[in-house]
Amino acid sequence: AQTVTQSQPEMSVQEAETVTLSCTYDTSESDYYLFWYKQPPSRQMILVIRQEAYKQQNATENRFSVNFQKAAKSFSLKISDSQLGDAAMYFCAYRSATSSRNMLTFGGGTRLMVKP
Amino acid sequence: DAGVIQSPRHEVTEMGQEVTLRCKPISGHDYLFWYRQTMMRGLELLIYFNNNVPIDDSGMPEDRFSAKMPNASFSTLKIQPSEPRDSAVYFCASTIGANTEAFFGQGTRLTVV
Numbered sequence: 001a002q003t004v005t006q007s008q009p010e011m012s013v014q015e016a017e018t019v020t021l022s023c024t025y026d027t028s029e030s031d032y033y034l035f036w037y038k039q040p041p042s043r044q045m046i047l048v049i050r051q052e053a054y055k056q057q058n059a060t061e062n063r064f065s066v067n068f069q070k071a072a073k074s075f076s077l078k079i080s081d082s083q084l085g086d087a088a089m090y091f092c093a094y095r096s097a098t099s100s101r102n103m104l105t106f107g108g109g110t111r112l113m114v115k116p
Numbered sequence: 117d118a119g120v121i122q123s124p125r126h127e128v129t130e131m132g133q134e135v136t137l138r139c140k141p142i143s144g145h146d147y148l149f150w151y152r153q154t155m156m157r158g159l160e161l162l163i164y165f166n167n168n169v170p171i172d173d174s175g176m177p178e179d180r181f182s183a184k185m186p187n188a189s190f191s192t193l194k195i196q197p198s199e200p201r202d203s204a205v206y207f208c209a210s211t212i213g214a215n216t217e218a219f220f221g222q223g224t225r226l227t228v229v
């Protein structure tokens with residue numbers, strides 16, 4: 001079974017600075033998808049960014065970018081120019097591209113605090 | 117599109133009572149997932165459906181939990197009888213196809229006293 005590990009339970013960053021959240025995963029598959037979700041205090045799960053494993057280019061969405069290292073099974077999220085509204089729980093998730101195992105598996109989450 | 121709709125948003129019930137959580141996925145989505153979120157265990161997949169058929173229910177904690185999807189626009193998660201350890205936030209999510217991100221509902225916060 002696939003597992004997703006987020007080794008940083010909490011992180012803090014100064015407003016306007018850059019922070020990187022770590023995620024590693026374990027899989028024997030070669031085709032899969034990776035996601036970062038944000039969960040603010042409202043508890044709504046919001047997709048931040050996605051990455052297809054077959055793509056070598058790292059995904060970018062405005063201030064959010066990833067560092068996808070397939071061989072190392074690493075998928076970190078970089079937040080640039082951090083804003084107060086970025087404070088939230090962040091979850092890394094894995095989804096197999098194999099139709100028989102299509103569930104979304106989540107890491108334990110990282111709580112990000114942004115200091116003004 | 118209204119997104120994934122869950123009801124109720126909050127539920128407080130007494131131990132031993134039956135609880136039914138409801139979910140309406142996004143129209144056209146063919147996958148539906150039920151997750152439970154607690155501080156201790158994080159986000160756990162309980163069960164998921166594809167085209168209304170349960171595919172994997174290995175995450176359902178025990179026989180007290182059951183889930184149905186009678187049609188493409190509605191699913192329920194039932195707990196009978198409920199216990200205090202079932203207190204958690206329950207999320208429903210849906211996707212279109214097998215290779216896209218999941219869209220989540222607002223969740224139901226269940227408290228069993």
